[in-house]
Amino acid sequence: xxxxxxxxxxxxxxxxxxxxxxxxxxxxxxxxxxxxxxxxxxxxxxxxxxxxxxxxxxxxxxxxxxxxxxxxxxxxxxxxxxxxxxxxxxxxxxxxxxxxxxxxxxxxxxxxxxxxxxxxxxxxxxxxxxxxxxxxxxxxxxxxxxxxxxxxxxxxxxxxxxxxxxxx
Numbered sequence: 097x098x099x100x101x102x103x104x105x106x107x108x109x110x111x112x113x114x115x116x117x118x119x120x121x122x123x124x125x126x127x128x129x130x131x132x133x134x135x136x137x138x139x140x141x142x143x144x145x146x147x148x149x150x151x152x153x154x155x156x157x158x159x160x161x162x163x164x165x166x167x168x169x170x171x172x173x174x175x176x177x178x179x180x181x182x183x184x185x186x187x188x189x190x191x192x193x194x195x196x197x198x199x200x201x202x203x204x205x206x207x208x209x210x211x212x213x214x215x216x217x218x219x220x221x222x223x224x225x226x227x228x229x230x231x232x233x234x235x236x237x238x239x240x241x242x243x244x245x246x247x248x249x250x251x252x253x254x255x256x257x258x259x260x261x262x263x264x
Contacts, residue, residue, distance in 0.1 A: 101246035112246045116223040116263070119193030129239060132179035139178045139237055147181070147236035154229040158221055161229070164192040168233075184242035188232055190200070193218045224256045 120126045148169070155165035167189040170183050196217050224247065231243055243251070250256070 109246055109249055113220055113250060116154070116227060116247075117218050117220055119190040119218075119223075121223075122186045122190035122193060124233075125230070126183045126190060129179045129183035129186060129234075132177075136177035136179060138175045139181050141174075143178065143237050144172070144174055147185075147233050150233045150236060151227070152234075155225065157225075158184075161225070162198050163197060164189060164226055169194045175211065177240060182234045182237050185230060185233055186247060189226060193223055193226070194198065195241045197222075199219070221254050221256060224254060226248050 112121065115124075118172065151165045151168060154186065155162040171184040171188040173184065217261050227247055228243065234240075
């Protein structure tokens with residue numbers, strides 16, 4: 097019984113890792129936020145401002161994060177409901193994960209090489225880092241999507257600095 101449970105856990109973690117890297121996890125979060133029904137007032141300026149601050153801190157982590165944050169920033173409507181804002185954030189992140197990383201700085205160097213040499217797939221470490229950052233952004237809007245046990249396991253195994261991100 098224990099080996100079946102362990103095999104099932106391992107399979108679930110591997111499936112989640114693949115979905116995280118492809119962006120499907122973020123698309124599911126967006127769909128979940130879009131499923132909120134009934135009247136909701138627009139998000140407050142404080143919620144919007146705090147979320148933008150967190151995205152700014154995320155962008156300050158480096159070029160990879162800055163590219164994701166820049167794709168998100170233009171998609172968040174100041175007058176959206178909290179659920180609409182969270183859906184837009186996760187939808188933009190899903191598209192960014194699927195697109196991968198374009199190393200613009202490396203490509204613009206004196207010996208840049210081919211364009212394709214600077215196109216990189218999304219890594220598991222990076223996708224897990226983005227997931228932690230976006231859980232903090234979503235909390236700015238009162239959206240409580242906690243980090244589940246699978247993501248917590250991935251974070252622990254790959255040494256993603258989640259506690260430092262969440263403590264800011």
